[in-house]
Amino acid sequence: MCGIVGVTGNENATDILLDGLQQLEYRGYDSAGIYVNDQQGDGFLVKEKGRIADLRALVGPEVKGSTGIGHTRWATHGVPSVKNAHPHVSADGRFFLVHNGVIGNFSQLRDEYLADVELKSDTDTEIIVQLIGKFADEGMDTLAAFRKVLGLVDESSSYAFLLMDKEQPSKLFVAKNKSPLLLGVGDGFNVVCSDATAMLEQTHDFIELMDGEVVVVEPDKIQIMDPAGNAVEREPFHIDMDPQAAKKGAYPYYMLKEIDEQPGVMRTLIQEYFNEDGTVKIDQELLDALSKSDRLYIVAAGTSYHAGLVGKELFEKLAHIPTEVHVASEFAYNPPLLSEKPFFIFLTQSGETADSRQVLTQVNEWGYPSLTITNVANSTLSREATYTLLLHAGPEIAVA
Ligand code: GLU
Numbered sequence: 029m030c031g032i033v034g035v036t037g038n039e040n041a042t043d044i045l046l047d048g049l050q051q052l053e054y055r056g057y058d059s060a061g062i063y064v065n066d067q068q069g070d071g072f073l074v075k076e077k078g079r080i081a082d083l084r085a086l087v088g089p090e091v092k093g094s095t096g097i098g099h100t101r102w103a104t105h106g107v108p109s110v111k112n113a114h115p116h117v118s119a120d121g122r123f124f125l126v127h128n129g130v131i132g133n134f135s136q137l138r139d140e141y142l143a144d145v146e147l148k149s150d151t152d153t154e155i156i157v158q159l160i161g162k163f164a165d166e167g168m169d170t171l172a173a174f175r176k177v178l179g180l181v182d183e184s185s186s187y188a189f190l191l192m193d194k195e196q197p198s199k200l201f202v203a204k205n206k207s208p209l210l211l212g213v214g215d216g217f218n219v220v221c222s223d224a225t226a227m228l229e230q231t232h233d234f235i236e237l238m239d240g241e242v243v244v245v246e247p248d249k250i251q252i253m254d255p256a257g258n259a260v261e262r263e264p265f266h267i268d269m270d271p272q273a274a275k276k277g278a279y280p281y282y283m284l285k286e287i288d289e290q291p292g293v294m295r296t297l298i299q300e301y302f303n304e305d306g307t308v309k310i311d312q313e314l315l316d317a318l319s320k321s322d323r324l325y326i327v328a329a330g331t332s333y334h335a336g337l338v339g340k341e342l343f344e345k346l347a348h349i350p351t352e353v354h355v356a357s358e359f360a361y362n363p364p365l366l367s368e369k370p371f372f373i374f375l376t377q378s379g380e381t382a383d384s385r386q387v388l389t390q391v392n393e394w395g396y397p398s399l400t401i402t403n404v405a406n407s408t409l410s411r412e413a414t415y416t417l418l419l420h421a422g423p424e425i426a427v428a
Pocket of ligand 1: 030031056100101102103104105106112127128129130131151152153
């Protein structure tokens with residue numbers, strides 16, 4: 029997991045990127061970087077090992093521009109270091125790329141196409157930007173080179189990519205597959221982010237992206253294309269969340285703030301899901317679907333998995349429905365034997381957990397009903413499950 033942000037058409041690009049990355053630090057924080065272009069021929073690349081505060085300390089007043097991309101990394105290929113931090117750059121210095129995900133066949137691509145290129149990092153990501161540079165060098169336009177490389181990446185890969193081309197510095201070239209990415213519509217500018225909380229200071233209007241789509245984002249224009257290259261029209265949706273709720277306020281750490289918020293969150297939940305007489309206030313269709321099922325499968329990762337274990341106790345003791353809890357990453361590769369009428373419950377704070385999403389995609393193919401319990405309305409797992417219940421816990425930023 030990692031966080032990526034992009035902006036085009038806003039003179040405060042540097043601050044927007046750094047503030048956005050700060051909000052995404054919960055997604056990864058071993059190194060970070062930004063690339064900003066001033067549209068007058070100058071571009072600035074700054075990368076640092078460590079957290080966003082370390083990167084911020086390196087960014088001087090000269091780093092100004094209206095278009096840029098940024099990344100906070102959680103390494104999968106290559107140790108945390110400046111050379112492995114994103115953005116990665118093509119050999120000729122023309123293309124800049126940030127990436128969230130893993131390129132499954134990067135070593136084959138490197139061996140087949142890049143034997144003569146001197147690589148600067150140990151990452152899978154650099155292979156992609158070097159390939160784009162190579163195909164552009166051979167005469168392809170940027171979009172065609174980008175699409176060609178996306179076509180070479182194998183099925184197992186996951187990516188959210190933001191690409192910049194020094195020769196068209198006001199454009200962001202965007203693509204996603206399995207990794208989360210949202211477009212945000214600003215007033216005279218546009219943004220891209222892994223998670224809406226990163227850009228709530230800039231906009232509340234976001235456009236979802238589907239796997240396989242490719243997008244060209246300009247200050248006043250967003251052009252979405254399906255995998256075959258056809259134009260896609262999609263209206264923005266509104267996220268009604270107070271950007272201040274995602275700030276630390278007077279607390280020294282997000283963790284302290286979020287622990288202190290728990291009693292308030294419990295009150296909100298009781299109000300939201302119970303009537304005054306103690307009866308439940310939950311969509312009857314969902315309750316019927318749950319009680320019709322002969323077995324519940326809770327799918328989650330990390331802390332949500334442990335919450336799922338508590339849920340199992342309660343479902344079995346109080347509702348007498350047999351319940352299994354599965355770690356999402358295991359389920360995807362090793363699905364259990366299913367009962368006749370399974371019902372799936374996905375627990376995911378962000379609603380974007382990649383492993384859980386992979387299971388949900390499979391569950392939808394099988395045609396079984398599902399519920400996502402999440403903190404983020406309109407998140408991917410919320411949209412793709414049959415039902416959603418919101419946690420109303422406010423943005424969760426802390427990582428233990
Ligand atoms: N695979 C890439 C790397 O190791 C991206 C990791 C991430 O999503 O942060 O650099």
